[in-house]
Amino acid sequence: MDIARMIDHTLLKAEAHRTEVRKIVDEAMIHGFASVCVNGSFVKSVSKTLRARSSSVKTCSVVGFPLGAMSENVKKMEATVAAKDGSDEIDFVGNLPALVEGDVEVLREQFATIVKEARAVNPEIVVKVIIESAYLMKDVDDAEAERRIAAACQAAIEGGVDFVKTSTGFHGAGGATVEAVALMRKHAGPIKVKASGGIRNLDDAKRMIDAGADRLGCSAGVQIVQGLEGSDDY
Amino acid sequence: MDIARMIDHTLLKAEAHRTEVRKIVDEAMIHGFASVCVNGSFVKSVSKTLRARSSSVKTCSVVGFPLGAMSENVKKMEATVAAKDGSDEIDFVGNLPALVEGDVEVLREQFATIVKEARAVNPEIVVKVIIESAYLMKDVDDAEAERRIAAACQAAIEGGVDFVKTSTGFHGAGGATVEAVALMRKHAGPIKVKASGGIRNLDDAKRMIDAGADRLGCSAGVQIVQGLEGSDDY
Numbered sequence: 001m002d003i004a005r006m007i008d009h010t011l012l013k014a015e016a017h018r019t020e021v022r023k024i025v026d027e028a029m030i031h032g033f034a035s036v037c038v039n040g041s042f043v044k045s046v047s048k049t050l051r052a053r054s055s056s057v058k059t060c061s062v063v064g065f066p067l068g069a070m071s072e073n074v075k076k077m078e079a080t081v082a083a084k085d086g087s088d089e090i091d092f093v094g095n096l097p098a099l100v101e102g103d104v105e106v107l108r109e110q111f112a113t114i115v116k117e118a119r120a121v122n123p124e125i126v127v128k129v130i131i132e133s134a135y136l137m138k139d140v141d142d143a144e145a146e147r148r149i150a151a152a153c154q155a156a157i158e159g160g161v162d163f164v165k166t167s168t169g170f171h172g173a174g175g176a177t178v179e180a181v182a183l184m185r186k187h188a189g190p191i192k193v194k195a196s197g198g199i200r201n202l203d204d205a206k207r208m209i210d211a212g213a214d215r216l217g218c219s220a221g222v223q224i225v226q227g228l229e230g231s232d233d234y
Numbered sequence: 235m236d237i238a239r240m241i242d243h244t245l246l247k248a249e250a251h252r253t254e255v256r257k258i259v260d261e262a263m264i265h266g267f268a269s270v271c272v273n274g275s276f277v278k279s280v281s282k283t284l285r286a287r288s289s290s291v292k293t294c295s296v297v298g299f300p301l302g303a304m305s306e307n308v309k310k311m312e313a314t315v316a317a318k319d320g321s322d323e324i325d326f327v328g329n330l331p332a333l334v335e336g337d338v339e340v341l342r343e344q345f346a347t348i349v350k351e352a353r354a355v356n357p358e359i360v361v362k363v364i365i366e367s368a369y370l371m372k373d374v375d376d377a378e379a380e381r382r383i384a385a386a387c388q389a390a391i392e393g394g395v396d397f398v399k400t401s402t403g404f405h406g407a408g409g410a411t412v413e414a415v416a417l418m419r420k421h422a423g424p425i426k427v428k429a430s431g432g433i434r435n436l437d438d439a440k441r442m443i444d445a446g447a448d449r450l451g452c453s454a455g456v457q458i459v460q461g462l463e464g465s466d467d468y
Contacts, residue, residue, distance in 0.1 A: 014301040014405060015330040015369060039303035041329060065301065067248040069273035071319065074312045081308050095275060096249045135249060170404075171248060 002032075003205055006214065007221040008060050008089075008194070010037040012169065018045070025049055027222050028057045035060040035089055037217060040082055047086025058088035058126075063114070066170035068093030068130070072110055076117045083121035090118055091128040091165055091194075091217075094152065099131055102151035104158070111159030119160075128163035128194055128215075129156050133180035135173035146183055153187035163215060164188050167197030174198065178211045185212025201229045236266075237439055240448065241455040242294050242323075242428070244271040246403065252279070259283055261456050262291045269294035269323055271451060274316060281320025292322035292360075297348065300404035302327030302364070306344055310351045317355035324352055325362040325399055325428075325451075328386065333365055336385035338392070345393030353394075362397035362428055362449075363390050367414035369407035380417055387421035397449060398422050401431030408432065412445045419446025435463045 009028040011020060021042050028036045029050075035058035036046050047059040061082045064075040075092060082090050092114050098106055111129055118125045131152040137145040156164045164184050166176040175197015184193045195208035196217030205216055205224050220230020243262040245254060255276050262270045263284075269292035270280050281293040295316045298309040309326060316324050326348050332340055345363055352359045365386040371379040390398045398418050400410040409431015418427045429442035430451030439450055439458050454464020 012301070012303075014303050014327075014366065015334065016303065017331050017334075039301060040305040040308055041303050043305070065304075067246070067273060067299065069246075069248050069250065069275050070299075070312065071274040071277070071315055074274055074308075074315050077311045077315075078304065078308045081305055081311075085305065093248075097251050100249065100251075132248065 001209070003202070003209070003216075004032045004221075004225050005034055006209070006216050007033040007224065008035045008037040008196075008215060008217045009033040009221045010196070010217050010219050012037065012039055012062060012065070016042070018042070021046060029053065029055050031222060031225050033057060033221055034215060037062070037091065039065070040078065040085070043082060043085040043087055051086070059086055060089040060091060061085075061087040063090050063092035065091075065093050066168035068095050072113065076113055079114045079118040080121055083118045083125055087122075087125065089126040089128065091130055093130045093132070093168060096132055096135065099136055099152055100148065102148045104151050104155045107152060107155030108159045111155055111161050115160040126162045127160075128165045129161045130165045130168055132168060132171050132173065133166040133184065134175060134177065134197070135171055137180060138173050149180070149183045150187040153184060153189070157189050157191055161191060163192045163194045165194035165196055165217065169197040169217070176208060178207055181208055181211035181213050199224070200231065202227050235443070237436070237443070238266045238459050239268055240443070240450050241267040241458065242269045242271040242430075242449060242451045243267045243455045244430070244451050244453050246271065246273055246296060246299070250276070252276070255280060263287065263289050265456060265459050267291060267455055268449060271296070271325065273299070274312065274319070277316060277319040277321055285320070293320055294323040294325060295319075295321040297324050297326035299325070299327050300402035302329050302366075306347065310347055313348045313352040314355055317352045317359055321359065323360040323362065325364055327364045327366070327402060330366055330369065333370055333386055334382065336382045338385050338389045341386060341389030342393045345389055345395050349394040360396045362399045363395045364399045364402055366402060366405050366407065367400040367418065368409060368411065368431070369405055371414060372407050383414070383417045384421040387418060387423070391423050391425055395425060397426045397428045399428035399430055399451065403431040403451070410442060412441050415442055415445035415447050433458070434465065436461050
């Protein structure tokens with residue numbers, strides 16, 4: 001198992017500086033990570049750099065991040081811009097009240113719109129929906145937690161999304177858990193699962209992969225592949 | 235001094251439900267707050283409700299929130315949508331690395347673009363720029379902190395912004411401080427200052443007003459006008 005190829009090397013804090021972004025681009029190439037995941041303002045430069053170097057590392061960006069609470073219309077426009085700017089992958093944040101409600105039809109419509117917009121620009125683009133699983137599973141019984149996760153996964157499948165992703169890493173309810181990843185794997189059928197938020201070391205990474213994660217979003221990628229302890233400072 | 239008229243009654247957490255939004259709309263009308271401040275997905279309904287009731291309470295929404303790190307192009311589109319959806323006021327988040335750098339020309343250009351886009355839809359719209367003052371002032375000496383705040387304020391003045399605002403309330407560096415508000419007041423010349431983040435009670439509110447705040451962004455507005463202790467749960 002090559003963990004490096006499963007890592008989205010991530011830097012999403014508001015104050016991230018271009019010198020830090022350059023560093024994670026270099027690190028992603030050196031370690032053979034899946035992608036570099038950054039905020040929209042860095043997509044053009046990251047994409048340009050990776051392409052100029054003929055790297056197999058992908059450019060990943062976020063949409064509607066981290067609240068997912070803007071107008072769905074704005075999320076759609078942001079997906080278009082992200083694709084035009086050179087994103088190979090986009091991780092967009094679902095509308096949390098809608099995810100709690102768990103109406104598959106409503107969610108599918110929202111998800112499909114983002115997929116359609118992004119694919120109109122780049123038919124190959126990989127789309128991940130962030131469902132903030134820790135919040136969805138908080139303060140409810142197991143049955144309700146599973147109902148919500150299952151609805152989100154079903155809508156993602158029907159909406160043409162490629163991955164369901166646990167967390168933004170910014171929500172107070174927390175990041176990825178083994179329980180959430182296992183539930184998502186159970187219900188995600190043909191699509192993939194990305195675990196993110198709180199993955200700080202190789203043990204965390206292995207637990208997520210064992211639970212069913214296909215991709216890991218973390219800022220501690222270098223420490224993880226070196227068997228060291230990293231931070232969760234997105 | 236009528237503190238109620240200075241309060242933007244704020245609910246910006248990702249999971250905010252429409253029933254909670256309805257409640258703060260009612261509260262804002264009952265107490266005579268300046269505005270209801272919500273995420274983009276609620277702007278249409280809040281604006282429609284307030285207009286249908288002929289209320290003097292304004293609809294305020296956020297743009298580029300809370301990271302300010304998306305493409306400036308996306309922020310521009312979001313400002314347009316917010317104005318079209320019925321916002322009377324928009325609070326947009328500045329690009330943090332650019333604010334740290336403090337190049338007035340670069341900042342002015344970014345700020346002026348948002349103002350221009352929003353005013354093209356609604357010439358009367360009030361625009362506030364959030365500068366994340368606690369982060370700008372963190373780990374630097376007083377002279378550098380003042381240089382950064384002054385640059386942001388100068389760019390806001392030149393860019394046609396109506397208010398400089400301290401904080402999103404979501405950044406780890408913290409919310410409004412008396413020191414930040416006083417510095418912003420010192421450099422904001424003809425434009426206004428909004429303090430936000432961590433304002434939980436009447437004492438907090440009074441300290442901010444004494445330091446020079448013209449507007450207060452908080453979720454504890456009802457507790458503040460009742461002389462009680464509120465929470466900072468945006």
